[in-house]
Amino acid sequence: MAKIKVDGDAKRPSADKEALEKLGRNLRRLREENGFSQLRLGLESGVSLHYISDLECGRRNPSFLVLFRIAKALGVGIGELVDFD
Numbered sequence: 158m159a160k161i162k163v164d165g166d167a168k169r170p171s172a173d174k175e176a177l178e179k180l181g182r183n184l185r186r187l188r189e190e191n192g193f194s195q196l197r198l199g200l201e202s203g204v205s206l207h208y209i210s211d212l213e214c215g216r217r218n219p220s221f222l223v224l225f226r227i228a229k230a231l232g233v234g235i236g237e238l239v240d241f242d
Contacts, residue, residue, distance in 0.1 A: 178215035179241045185213045187231050187238065201230035 188198050188209075195213070199206040203226055211217040212227075219227075221235075228235045 173218075174215065176241070177218060180219075180239060181213040181215040183238050183240065184209075184227065187233055188213075191231050193231070198227065198230055202226040 188195070193201070195206050195209045198204070199209050202209075204223055208217060208219075208223075209227075212219060224235050224238055228238055
């Protein structure tokens with residue numbers, strides 16, 4: 158059976174990993190700017206401490222609702238979490 162290759166497949170895992178790492182760096186920066194520990198952010202957002210830690214390390218791909226809850230707890234828009242410029 159022939160393999161079907163979609164343009165960009167080879168670059169996708171690397172690009173996805175990079176995006177998750179950038180999200181994690183933004184999250185950590187915003188959390189620290191707000192004076193929140195990971196525990197406090199977890200309590201304020203309803204997202205577990207371990208999940209927040211994994212997000213900051215680029216190991217999780219969060220849903221829109223998780224991003225929404227975290228952004229709301231930090232008092233920022235989702236756009237600030239995903240602004241990679």
